[in-house]
Amino acid sequence: MKISNSASAKGADPERLQSDMGPDPMKLRHVVESQQFTVPVLMELFVRARGMERLVARGGSLDYQNRIMATVFYAPSTRTRFSFEAAMHRLGGHVLSTEQAQVFSSEIEGEQVEDSIRVIASYCDLIVIRHHEEGGAQRAAQVSPVPVINAGDGNGGQHPTQALLDLYTIYRERPLDGLSVAIIGELDKGRTARSLAYLLAKFERVKIFFVSPPELQMKPDILEYLDEHDVRYELESDLDRVIREVDVVYQTRVKPERVHDVKALKRFAIDSAVLQRMKPDAMILHPLPRTVELDKTVDDDPRAHYFRQAVNGLYVRMALLTMLLDKD
Numbered sequence: 569m570k571i572s573n574s575a576s577a578k579g580a581d582p583e584r585l586q587s588d589m590g591p592d593p594m595k596l597r598h599v600v601e602s603q604q605f606t607v608p609v610l611m612e613l614f615v616r617a618r619g620m621e622r623l624v625a626r627g628g629s630l631d632y633q634n635r636i637m638a639t640v641f642y643a644p645s646t647r648t649r650f651s652f653e654a655a656m657h658r659l660g661g662h663v664l665s666t667e668q669a670q671v672f673s674s675e676i677e678g679e680q681v682e683d684s685i686r687v688i689a690s691y692c693d694l695i696v697i698r699h700h701e702e703g704g705a706q707r708a709a710q711v712s713p714v715p716v717i718n719a720g721d722g723n724g725g726q727h728p729t730q731a732l733l734d735l736y737t738i739y740r741e742r743p744l745d746g747l748s749v750a751i752i753g754e755l756d757k758g759r760t761a762r763s764l765a766y767l768l769a770k771f772e773r774v775k776i777f778f779v780s781p782p783e784l785q786m787k788p789d790i791l792e793y794l795d796e797h798d799v800r801y802e803l804e805s806d807l808d809r810v811i812r813e814v815d816v817v818y819q820t821r822v823k824p825e826r827v828h829d830v831k832a833l834k835r836f837a838i839d840s841a842v843l844q845r846m847k848p849d850a851m852i853l854h855p856l857p858r859t860v861e862l863d864k865t866v867d868d869d870p871r872a873h874y875f876r877q878a879v880n881g882l883y884v885r886m887a888l889l890t891m892l893l894d895k896d
């Protein structure tokens with residue numbers, strides 16, 4: 569299957585969601601969806617993230633020693649929670665945390681997320697939430713007097729800070745305009761893939777190949793957004809047809825039980841044979857955790873950037889915390 573839209577190159581997107589931005593267009597209020605970011609805000613974030621790389625090398629700072637971040641995770645996480653918490657510690661701040669909020673918060677007594685957030689917000693300066701329902705972070709942001717960061721909502725929502733660190737990892741290596749990107753995996757429910765597609769749409773002459781089994785293809789809401797913003801894309805079910813031409817291979821997991829033909833999943837995996845067909849300067853990204861879709865034999869290839877990507881999560885999240893916590 570190969571479906572192509574006819575859109576050509578586009579201009580940078582000035583869109584922003586007023587509810588998630590303050591009166592100053594460079595000032596973020598909440599981070600709920602990646603489409604709320606403008607190119608100037610992304611560049612400000614990336615400049616700060618570069619500074620955070622240097623700050624961490626010096627051992628961090630105490631600049632935010634009077635600030636408290638709450639991490640409220642209703643669903644499991646390794647990278648996102650640890651990197652946000654490390655980010656706040658590296659900035660000198662403090663962390664309140666629950667890693668299994670479905671069990672260790674009053675949700676188990678039937679408390680709604682809105683009530684939990686109203687209360688938690690009175691104890692801290694910023695909340696990072698991973699919610700098990702799509703829209704959970706938006707519900708939190710609507711009632712919170714302190715900034716809320718969506719650390720992944722539901723099965724098919726968004727994971728905007730993952731997309732920010734994905735984009736930063738690419739930005740550190742090459743220009744973002746003119747990129748050709750294959751996004752592979754379970755795309756209909758892939759919150760990282762969805763958030764990344766929105767961010768890529770901000771740049772010029774980007775082309776996205778969505779590569780997945782047909783039953784797991786990217787949902788119409790993203791494709792409509794790309795059409796509206798003149799971003800070129802193709803829907804593909806054969807990785808081999810695109811692997812030679814893309815600059816970035818963004819691999820994600822597929823749950824085997826969701827695929828009609830499990831044996832066909834091999835066609836979407838990255839291994840040493842696929843490496844041979846990729847551009848010599850291509851980048852392989854994966855939000856992690858991985859299973860069989862990304863073979864460990866790829867790890868030592870210079871094109872493998874996924875562990876660096878996880879490191880960049882620390883710098884980008886530090887930068888984002890400063891942008892949300894700085895008063896002016």
Ligand code: CP
Pocket residue numbers: 644645646647648649720727730855856857
């Ligand atoms: N990429 C990512 O969100 O990883 P975690 O689920 O470990 O946070």
